[in-house]
Amino acid sequence: MQPPAEFVHWMFATGFLLLGLCLLAQAVVGDEVWRRRPWRTYLWPGLAFLMGVLMWPVMVFFTNSTIHMVAHGSWAQVMMLAGGAELGLVRGKLHSRYWRLTMPLAFLVSGASFLIHEQNSWLFARSAFLHHVIGWTMIVGAVFPFVATFRPRSAVWRSGFALTFVVLGVLLYCDRDVAPIFGHISSQAGTPHR
Amino acid sequence: MRRLQATVCYLIVGALAFPAVAAAHATLKHTVPGFGQRLARSPAFVQLRFDQSVKALPNAITVYTAKGKIVSGQTRSGADKRVVTAPVRRLARGGYTVRWRAVSADSHVVAGVFTFGVRHRAPPATEGFGSSGPTTEEHVVRWLYFLALALVAGGLGFRLLVVRGPLTERAERRFYRVVGLGAVGVIEVGILAFLLRAEDALQLPFGDFLYGDLSPLATTRFGTAFVAMTLGFALVSAFVFLAWLTDRTILLWPAFLLALGFASGLSLSGHSAVDAGSSWLSELADWAHLAAASLWVGGLVQLAFVVWPLAPDLRRQAFLRFSRLATVLIAVLLSAGIYLSVLRLPTLSDLWSAGYGQVLLVKLGLVSLALLWGAAHHFLVRPALERGRPLFAGLPRSLAGESAVGMAILLAAAVLVESKPPPQPTPSPPVALNSR
Numbered sequence: 001m002q003p004p005a006e007f008v009h010w011m012f013a014t015g016f017l018l019l020g021l022c023l024l025a026q027a028v029v030g031d032e033v034w035r036r037r038p039w040r041t042y043l044w045p046g047l048a049f050l051m052g053v054l055m056w057p058v059m060v061f062f063t064n065s066t067i068h069m070v071a072h073g074s075w076a077q078v079m080m081l082a083g084g085a086e087l088g089l090v091r092g093k094l095h096s097r098y099w100r101l102t103m104p105l106a107f108l109v110s111g112a113s114f115l116i117h118e119q120n121s122w123l124f125a126r127s128a129f130l131h132h133v134i135g136w137t138m139i140v141g142a143v144f145p146f147v148a149t150f151r152p153r154s155a156v157w158r159s160g161f162a163l164t165f166v167v168l169g170v171l172l173y174c175d176r177d178v179a180p181i182f183g184h185i186s187s188q189a190g191t192p193h194r
Numbered sequence: 195m196r197r198l199q200a201t202v203c204y205l206i207v208g209a210l211a212f213p214a215v216a217a218a219h220a221t222l223k224h225t226v227p228g229f230g231q232r233l234a235r236s237p238a239f240v241q242l243r244f245d246q247s248v249k250a251l252p253n254a255i256t257v258y259t260a261k262g263k264i265v266s267g268q269t270r271s272g273a274d275k276r277v278v279t280a281p282v283r284r285l286a287r288g289g290y291t292v293r294w295r296a297v298s299a300d301s302h303v304v305a306g307v308f309t310f311g312v313r314h315r316a317p318p319a320t321e322g323f324g325s326s327g328p329t330t331e332e333h334v335v336r337w338l339y340f341l342a343l344a345l346v347a348g349g350l351g352f353r354l355l356v357v358r359g360p361l362t363e364r365a366e367r368r369f370y371r372v373v374g375l376g377a378v379g380v381i382e383v384g385i386l387a388f389l390l391r392a393e394d395a396l397q398l399p400f401g402d403f404l405y406g407d408l409s410p411l412a413t414t415r416f417g418t419a420f421v422a423m424t425l426g427f428a429l430v431s432a433f434v435f436l437a438w439l440t441d442r443t444i445l446l447w448p449a450f451l452l453a454l455g456f457a458s459g460l461s462l463s464g465h466s467a468v469d470a471g472s473s474w475l476s477e478l479a480d481w482a483h484l485a486a487a488s489l490w491v492g493g494l495v496q497l498a499f500v501v502w503p504l505a506p507d508l509r510r511q512a513f514l515r516f517s518r519l520a521t522v523l524i525a526v527l528l529s530a531g532i533y534l535s536v537l538r539l540p541t542l543s544d545l546w547s548a549g550y551g552q553v554l555l556v557k558l559g560l561v562s563l564a565l566l567w568g569a570a571h572h573f574l575v576r577p578a579l580e581r582g583r584p585l586f587a588g589l590p591r592s593l594a595g596e597s598a599v600g601m602a603i604l605l606a607a608a609v610l611v612e613s614k615p616p617p618q619p620t621p622s623p624p625v626a627l628n629s630r
Contacts, residue, residue: 049432049435053428053429053432056424056425056428057425059424060412060420060421060424060425061412061421063407063408063409063411063412063417064221064222064407064408064409065221065304065404065405065406065407065408066389066392066403066404066405066406066408067404067405069385069408070385070389073385076428080431080432080435084435084439087439088439091439091440093438093439119298119405
């Protein structure tokens with residue numbers, strides 16, 4: 001009854017891509033233009049919060065190992081936290097800019113979860129390779145929202161932040177469970193399927 | 195423009211609304227017999243199918259009887275390296291536990307446990323042979339769970355049923371902090387409780403437990419309750435957050451109703467649902483007992499720590515309204531509690547002779563103390579306040595004391611939930627009138 005594993009990756013890839021494109025558009029046109037329509041200010045933080053809520057079903061129905069369950073739970077929580085903090089800031093319920101540090105925190109926690117929950121080595125299969133790449137992308141990419149917290153007008157850091165989400169989206173779109181990577185697959189990985 | 199915005203929103207939600215399950219590596223895909231399956235006759239073998247090749251050790255699959263006797267032979271791999279099989283002897287009627295352990299092709303050990311029955315109900319995986327618990331940690335975790343539930347359900351109930359109007363800014367902020375803490379606590383402590391129960395069942399060292407298969411546990415009543423309650427309280431958290439964000443108290447209503455509704459997960463997976471004598475009435479009584487206790491303790495916390503220090507203008511009104519609500523809650527609490535005690539304790543002497551009864555006695559002692567405390571508030575303080583007399587100076591400390599007793603009752607309840615009630619006496623066979 002369970003849909004193929006990659007489907008869930010693709011669905012969240014769609015979310016990350018939309019999130020990244022919104023952030024990129026905001027960085028390119030500037031806050032003044034972006035906020036001309038009030039609903040747009042809530043768009044990406046709301047999307048991040050919603051993705052966090054929707055990660056909970058993945059966590060509770062995915063119980064075939066403890067580490068995977070915990071990893072999905074941590075993603076759900078940090079996405080809700082970072083999205084919620086940004087919503088609070090744009091709504092004026094939160095005032096300290098340090099709340100924006102929840103985003104680099106979310107990147108670090110998520111990246112670490114990706115690396116820890118992947119049991120296999122880099123070249124085991126495509127999904128293993130991508131989990132390693134995504135984990136490190138998030139850990140290194142945490143520097144963009146971190147610096148953007150203190151230099152909110154810098155287009156470079158904000159664009160970097162946005163493009164990190166776009167890259168994550170693309171990487172998740174490439175994810176397949178047991179598939180060769182660069183034409184290679186470990187002899188231990190089992191027969192490629194789907 | 196509005197239609198375009200709505201369409202975009204629907205597309206985004208639609209793209210994200212069907213999250214599936216992310217699978218990974220050396221995952222158990224299929225077993226023969228299935229998890230918790232009741233078989234009409236003895237199986238010839240137990241077979242596990244993984245999603246990738248695994249190395250089968252000779253004792254990779256071990257099948258135990260309820261008394262711990264091993265009834266399986268040496269495990270073998272077939273031509274398909276994803277499948278491992280162990281032959282079993284001809285099995286008598288009863289429940290059986292399968293403990294398996296395989297080395298994943300990438301050298302990681304994957305392990306798990308499941309149960310099946312032969313002409314007999316399969317025991318839950320948490321009660322299979324070799325499972326242990328509950329431990330002291332589990333009692334504490336269960337207590338924290340009850341506390342978190344009281345903070346969220348009781349806090350929301352207090353805000354919606356007692357303090358209906360606006361609060362001061364500081365009181366409102368503290369209200370959301372307390373309720374938010376409760377909502378997040380229910381989720382976090384729930385995950386911890388599930389993992390501790392899984393650890394009891396799997397009996398693996400921590401390193402192996404990280405890769406242990408939890409899916410058979412998710413199919414038990416406890417696991418199903420965990421799944422439903424985690425999803426339910428994720429929604430509760432989202433509604434509480436949105437209510438805070440938009441300053442719309444109306445959004446607290448769905449959060450309150452969901453919190454009360456999903457609290458029934460505990461009643462549908464506990465003693466009231468599975469023990470002898472259980473029925474829909476015992477489940478309903480258990481839920482009413484739990485809901486009333488949560489509303490009472492959570493309401494007291496709000497009164498003592500939110501309204502009293504931060505909303506002085508509302509003290510008198512809030513106290514009087516809560517006092518009226520508490521009377522109803524205590525009535526529900528006592529009636530449901532007495533019914534459940536009678537159901538679970540076959541004889542009065544079980545109260546002092548059985549472990550379950552002794553814990554219940556401690557709980558009853560604490561409940562009596564709380565009732566006396568509440569009665570003092572109801573019969574001494576309330577009439578004075580209704581006559582417009584000045585507020586009693588020691589009242590905030592007294593309310594905090596009553597809350598503390600309420601929390602102690604929840605601790606006794608946590609131990610009680612994890613304890614086994616005494617067995618029900620089996621009815622003696624009818625005696626023939628003319629037998630001599």
